[in-house]
Amino acid sequence: MADHRRSQNQLDAQLKDLRAGVQLLSVDLLRREEELDETRQLKEEHEAALKAQQESIGRSKNKMSGARKNQEWMAIQKEIEQGNKAASVKEDELLKIIEVEEATRAALQERRRRLTELRAQVVAFEANHQERTAELKGRLDEMEEQRKELLAGLPQKLVRQYERIREARDGTALAEVKDELCLACHMAIQPQLYNQLQRGDQLVSCPSCNRILYFVGHDAAANPAA
Secondary structure, X not given: OHHHHHHHHHHHHHHHHHHHHHHHHHHHHHHHHHXXXXXXXXXXXXXXXXXXXXXXXXXXXXXXXXXXXXXXXXXXXXHHHHHHHHHHHHHHHHHHHHHHHHHHHHHHHHHHHHHHHHHHHHHHHHHHHHHHHHHHHHHHHHHHHHHHHHHHOOOHHHHHHHHHHHHHOOOOOEEEEEOOEEOOOOOEOOHHHHHHHHHOOOOOEXXXXXXXXXXXXXXXXXXXXX
């Protein structure tokens, strides 16, 4: 029964992890979309600034035809050179922004693809989870009825001890012993207790985990159906 409960817990944990993954990826997707919007806005601002700079250079060039003095012409030329430098800087900044925009858009597309795949996995896992949960529940119910029938024929003192250990040890009150070792807690069993257990004439508990010990003899191991 403990194995079936662990299987159910594992299924629940896997489904929880998948749903958490969808949630985290959805949040990241929203953040990326916000980043893309901000990058687009920044690009538009730089495009407008570059256009304004280029128009300013054009006006400066138009003024050169009306320059009357060499000093005035040189001043306009300097103005144009400064304008070209400023425009070059803005072009470089705009190219970097465009690169960021393309990278953000690519990352956004990849996350959308991953989110679509993950959502499909969740849907498929949920269907399997429901089927497996119903199957495990049926087995657990059947095993619980069998357990109750078996306990009904045992002394109440032993039943109380069994239930107490079962509750304290994650649903497992029994433990097999092999080669003088408790297979539940992996602690060694004293030779005297091991001999008592092999005789099978009294109840023996593990000194470490307190589970009720049982020993599978060579005959039983060789013939599981016995």
